[in-house]
Amino acid sequence: MISYPEALALLLAEVRPLDVEQVALGAARLRFLAADMASPLALPSFDNAAMDGYAVRAEGDAIPAGTVRAVAAMHAAGDTIDTYPEAEACEIATGARMPVGFDTVVPVERCERRGGEVRFLADERRGQNVRHAGTDIGEGALALARGRRIDAAAIMLLAALGIDRVDAVRQPRVAVIATGSELNPTGPLPPGGIHDSNGPFLAASLASWGVEPAGRARVPDVGDAFHVAVRDARDAGADLIVTTGAVSAGRFDFVPSALASLGARELFHKVAIRPGKPLLAARFDGGPLVLALPGNPIAVAVGYRFFVAPVLRAMAGLPAERPTRVTLATPFTGREGMRHFALGRVGNDAQGRQVAHLADAQAAYRILPYTQANTWLTTGADGDAEAWPIDPADAT
Structure with a gap:
């Protein structure tokens, strides 16, 4: 069993940056x-009016209330004529190009129109209500x-x-394979059956990265369905295959031997983390990486967040993600030698400092705390923790 940093380093050493396409x-x-x-x-590409009103040439730093100007034209957005050399004022629409030599816009609600003239009801400042070229970006x-x-x-x-x-x-091509004879889609369940939540979770999570699906399957614990699903994903040109379940050491944990029989080279199996210790990584020479995650839903969430997401970042050529250091509201005690990934909420205390609260009653099978958390926490015994966004796509 290796540490999380060691496992991640081995995994990322196998990542090949994806091609570029237009x-x-x-x-x-x-x-x-x-x-x-x-x-x-x-x-903007040209000076333009920030609001509906009247464009004028200011004769000083201010235009006093009561000033009356003759209105020469109506100047709308998109008008190509913008030269009125003799005009005192032009009615102007929001977004319209400022007429040549005009430098100020008086809002229509601070004006009184009388036939061909306009009277200004308040003191106006020179240069107001004009969006200048390049003020957004040069x-x-x-x-x-x-x-x-x-x-x-x-x-x-x-x-x-x-x-x-x-x-x-290029979009990464990712296949998802959920194992388990007990897994069922939505609808009535048979005795001993459960609904498949890992497959939909991974599909939704990967969609936020804009991945190209390279296959999605739900296979039983018996027969050759898993072998077929892996071969199909590999032959379809998958860059990454993510599996769930059947990766530990029990009678029905067939994924390690199945991958070996298909020619995958194991990178590591079992990592000193909780939850998710049985996680396995492998590589098909000249083919996809494989991340085989345990079957408990929060172990799958940890595997996605702290193994799949770093792989996707590396494929995209992004730098390693950096967490935020936060203070834990209450001490965290975990098994020595293990990296613990916990759910929590980060907020501000009375002094405005960021403080993290661990979610109550966390367990690898409990999904509800995941829906109520706003952060992942990599916890330590020193009262501090590293906070990571719940959705790794938010960290890019």
Whole structure:
């Protein structure tokens, strides 16, 4: 049995960074940028009105209340004509380009329109209510850095910059195989049966990484279904195969011998962690990595969070994740020599310091505390802990 740092180092040494491909922006969500993105233009690209009102040329630092100006035109967003050399004021819409030589916008609600003239009801400050070119981002400036997840905010920025294709890391192809003759889909259960929760959990978790499914199976503890599912995933070009259950040392724990018979090279089996000690990692030469997780649901959650997620990060070329140090509200006692992964909640105490509270009644089979936690804690005996986001995709 090896330590968690040793196991993770062995595992990550086997990871091959994924290729880079160019993808359309509409298909890039949840991908990772493979290169820095420089802005091809300034945002805004021109000075424009921040609100509906009247554009004017201020003659000093302020325009006094009661000022009356003649209105020459209505200037709307998208208008191409923006030169009114003789005009005193132009009615202007939000987002419209500022007419040449105009420097101030007086909000419409602080104006009184009388025919072809407008009267200002309050003192106005020169330069107000104008969005200046480049105040969001300048041309040539770094827009998004390499390794950035392409989320909705990134898509908004890239679209505003007129970028329709990006260089992104290829999606990892991941297969999920849940073992157990007792596993059933939703619906009525037979005697001794349970609903499969590990398969749906892993599918949902992997989807947040934008992975490409390379197969998903639920197989019994007898027969050759597991062998077939692994071969199918390997032949389908999976980069990673994640299995659950049948990985310990009992009569029905067939996964280690099955993987060996299929030609997988074992990297390690059993790690000094709780929960999840029986975890196994293997590699098919020239093929996928395999992470075989125990069957208890929170052991699966730990395996995903602290083994699968680091592999996906490394495949995407991302640096190692860094946790946050927090103080435990109450001491944690665990088995010496084991790395304990615990669920908890992080909040602020009366002095505004971050304090972590361990979830009550934690056990590898209990799912409810997982739904109530907002952090994973790697706990120690010194009163401090490392806090990790519940969803590793949030840490990217």
